[in-house]
Amino acid sequence: ELKVEQNPLFLSMQEGKNYTIYCNYSTTSDRLYWYRQDPGKSLESLFVLLSNGAVKQEGRLMASLDTKARLSTLHITAAVHDLSATYFCAAPYSGGGADGLTFGKGTHLIIQP
Amino acid sequence: DTGVSQDPRHKITKRGQNVTFRCDPISEHNRLYWYRQTLGQGPEFLTYFQNEAQLEKSRLLSDRFSAERPKGSFSTLEIQRTEQGDSAMYLCASSLAWLNEQFFGPGTRLTVL
Numbered sequence: 001e002l003k004v005e006q007n008p009l010f011l012s013m014q015e016g017k018n019y020t021i022y023c024n025y026s027t028t029s030d031r032l033y034w035y036r037q038d039p040g041k042s043l044e045s046l047f048v049l050l051s052n053g054a055v056k057q058e059g060r061l062m063a064s065l066d067t068k069a070r071l072s073t074l075h076i077t078a079a080v081h082d083l084s085a086t087y088f089c090a091a092p093y094s095g096g097g098a099d100g101l102t103f104g105k106g107t108h109l110i111i112q113p
Numbered sequence: 114d115t116g117v118s119q120d121p122r123h124k125i126t127k128r129g130q131n132v133t134f135r136c137d138p139i140s141e142h143n144r145l146y147w148y149r150q151t152l153g154q155g156p157e158f159l160t161y162f163q164n165e166a167q168l169e170k171s172r173l174l175s176d177r178f179s180a181e182r183p184k185g186s187f188s189t190l191e192i193q194r195t196e197q198g199d200s201a202m203y204l205c206a207s208s209l210a211w212l213n214e215q216f217f218g219p220g221t222r223l224t225v226l
Contacts, residue, residue, distance in 0.1 A: 004155075033214065042204065043156070043217040050212075088155050092213065093169070100146050100169060101215065103155030 002027050004091055006104035014112055016078055021107045023072040023089035032065050032072045033090045033101060043088065047074075079111045115139060117218035119205050125224045126195055133191045134221045138207030145188050146215060147180055148204040149173065156204055162188060163210070195225045 003026040013019055023032065031050050035043040047056045049065035049072060056063050060083065062075045072089055086108045090101035118137045126132050138145045143164050148156035159178070160170045164185040174180075177195075182188040192199055202222050206215035 031213070035217075042219045043206075045214055045216060048212060048214045090155070093158050093171070099213075100148070100158030100161045100171070101156075102158065105153075106155050 002029070002091060002093060002102045004089060004102050004104040006087075006089060006107050008107060009105055010108050010110075012110045012112065013076075013079055015080055018078065019076050021074040021076075021087055021089075021109075023074070023104055025070050025072075025089075025091045025102075027070075028067070029070070029091040030067065031092060034063050034072070034074055035088045035090065035103075037086045037088065037106070039086075046087075076109075081111050081113060084109055084111045117205055117207055117216055119203075119218040119221050121221055122219060123222045123224075125226065127226050128197060129194055131191065131193045132195060132223065133189055134203055134205075134223075136188045136190070136205030136218060138187070138205070139216060142207035142209055142216075143185070144208045144210060144213070144215075145182055146206040146208070147188070147190050148206065150202045150204055150220070151200075159190075192223075195223075197225050199223060200225045 005024045007022045034046040037043050047063040052067040054065045060077045065072045086106045088103050088106045090103040093099035120135045146161040147159040150156040162182040177193045180190045202220045204220045205218045208215045
């Protein structure tokens with residue numbers, strides 16, 4: 001059974017600082033997804049990482065995937081208050097690409113002025 | 114708006130009653146997924162359809178739960194004999210086949226009294 005673990009689960013940081021959220025998964029997977037969720041809202045797709053070594057960047061967020069280490073990272077550069085949200089990583093339920101997703105518990109990120 | 118829609122957005126019911134939720138996916142997406150999310154947790158996969166075929170069900174989908182997608186377009190999720198433990202946000206998502214980037218609807222929040 002696939003397990004997805006995120007670290008840390010809670011993070012409070014100041015604007016302008018850099019930080020990294022880690023996502024480990026327990027079985028082989030060829031892809032990894034990152035989502036954002038604002039309080040009371042649904043999930044917004046951020047990144048789809050499709051292969052080992054994949055790196056994607058959007059604004060102050062950069063995501064990477066190491067399938068050999070079963071590790072993905074979400075790096076935040078020069079954080080701003082608008083990035084405060086809960087961030088989830090997810091991998092396909094049974095390792096393949098055609099499945100429902102298994103999500104981590106999420107990282108609740110608070111960015112203070 | 115061409116995103117995923119769900120109806121109703123909120124449902125309050127008494128224990129033992131049956132409830133049905135509807136999901137309309139993005140029109141060109143042939144895959145449709147149902148998830149459940151409780152407070153402070155990541156979404157949990159319930160089931161998914163490719164066109165009208167239900168291809169996978171998680172062990173979370175007890176006998177009281179049934180999902181259909183009769184014509185490969187909208188889907189319904191029915192919960193029979195609701196229990197207080199069924200209280201959660203029920204999320205629907207859809208995707209194109211190969212990429213599996215899932216786009217989520219706003220969710221239906223179920224409260225069982």
